Amino acid sequence: MHQIYYIESNQLNILSRKLKKDYRVFFPVTEEKNATKKTDYSYRELTVNEPFVFNPYRTVEPLKTFFTPPLDKAAEYFNQEGSIEDFPKIIIFGVKSCDIVGHKVQDFVFLEGVEVDSLYRLRRENIIFISSDCTDFKEVCHCLAWEILPYPTEGFDLNLSPLNEGYLVETGSKKGEELIQQYKEFFVIAKDTQLTARKVKRENLIERLKKHLLPQHLVSKDIVQRLIKEGYNLDTWQQFMLTCVECGGCNFICDTCHCFLLMDKKEGNINKKLKAWDACLYTNYAKVAGGANPLKTRTRRLRFRFTKKFDFFVDNLGMPACCGCGRCIEVCPGKIDIREVLKDLAKKLSVKT
């Protein structure tokens, strides 16, 4: 069902500028000019004359920022709120496989359950993902450990795989196919030799990533819930908590963390409800008005983050809420490494990884 096309790099440059007419176009950029250096990428809105940049791995910021910004307007009340504002159509380039898998959790939270978050849905409907294969990885990357391949297989609208002086473009949704049809003069159907070349490139990266990951003996998807359940009372939590400064960074940077707090504010005569990101590593996250706090210690809060990801979501969504992007590892000032926490549980429970 997925169609695969080919587009030349200079054509993609022209196309991305054309897309600006109908969409706000975001793509990852880096300040680092030397392409051989490992560097960080961040989304920026395309200005008129920039060339298209290919990011070899994920951006610094999580994809969720496009759907739930750190501080969002949730509602106005006691006045006739105009129908929900028009949301601009957005195209995001450079989304990676881990981002897409992580985003399933956000979709599950905000689109399913007892009620749908209408603003989230509006954004979801108006955002197009143009994902791409990873051609490199960061030290903290561990998608493969969770059986997530470093190239997207579903959940994208279009996916780019760099090849020679251009890109193979795979369609993954109706939205993606329509976009191709709208600009069909830019694309040709991919040749079999090109498909073979893509396969080889993908396999090569997997081999490299395996070489990086195998010596780490990471915990796998099928044992992680068991470790969390059986390791509930181990001293792992106590030990790793020691360097936690409760900054909430690991929560905010994570593509699967979705917690927020509703806040009220008056602006002029208008009452507003705001939706602000919250972090379960914060002291008052679970505190009730009467003063009781089931998560009064850092030990409990750190463990809560892990039980949420690897127990709650396995039970409720059928998958762990971690895609191995490694963002939380990079961001943590306390050097708390999710890979090491899980490995410590395995070691103490004498479970082979």
Added chain:
Amino acid sequence: MKNIYKPQEAIVEDIIVESSTIKTFVLRLKEPFEFRTGQFVELTLPGIGEAPFTPSSDPNIKNKIEVTIMNVGRVTSLLHTSPKNISLGLRGPYGKGYPLDRFEGKDILIVGGGVGLAPLRSLLFSMFAEIDKYNKVVLRYGARTPDDIIYKESIPGWAKIKKVDVVTTVDVGDAKWKGNVGLVTTILKDLPVDLKNAVSIVCGPPIMMKFATLKLLDFGFKPQDIFLSMEKNMSCGLGKCGHCRMGRYYVCKDGPVFTYEQLKELHDIWD
């Protein structure tokens, strides 16, 4: 499509003082509103903040609800100093509430502590309205002091309803108090219920719920026949914001009423 975070307007029609720290707010809704007993609502003090409460009124009364609120936090203390006729925001109802169909034909033991009698009053009203459906309703209620007893004027009247049996106690009495003195667990003995056909419903402060549950298990209630109203930090009420998680559940959407059977394997449920 409706915005799930937008509250509707509710006017505070009356404020009834229940004790020195507890007041009942009578709210008139502008739009049609119905709830099932045991479900909760989120009340907003406009521009200031929001907090969850379980209505204490009869769910058969439409477009008007009563919410009994203890002055314990930022939002509740401001509510306590608010005058009548102000507008509050209201979202909900949320959660599953009490499964009344599972209570029919049974001996019902209701155990309340302090302001925990508020949600239970709504349950009692629903049962009183159809008292023929239940074998008997046994209420055991404890408060810290005689002043802390809520619905003081109504309780004697409840005791007179056929099939209803009420015993109250206070932790610490005063000069005028002639009733039982002791924790609520001290009046959970020789309970006039037939265990083969009984359920129990508990609501109160966590520590009271814990010891009441242990006592009821001891008495012979099965974990699936003990219904507990859990209190956790809540923000959205809809299973989205994450705050109220308890093990594999969200208290807001999977509860707030759970059987002890559902909770017994979870960690730290009383904290």
